[in-house]
Amino acid sequence: MQVTIDGVPYAPACAISSRIGIAITTHQRADVLKRALEQHMKHLPAGALVV
Numbered sequence: 001m002q003v004t005i006d007g008v009p010y011a012p013a014c015a016i017s018s019r020i021g022i023a024i025t026t027h028q029r030a031d032v033l034k035r036a037l038e039q040h041m042k043h044l045p046a047g048a049l050v051v
Contacts, residue, residue, distance in 0.1 A: 024036045
């Protein structure tokens with residue numbers, strides 16, 4: 001569906017995906033990285049991408 005109001009095109013709200021980036025600083029702290037990744041994997045929604 002295409003909607004234009006006063007010449008401005010709008011997209012359905014569901015067509016826009018949210019993107020969140022998280023950086024974990026772990027220089028010389030491997031244990032911090034391990035715990036952080038475990039917690040992220042535990043709480044991430046289905047289909048979330050971890051890079």
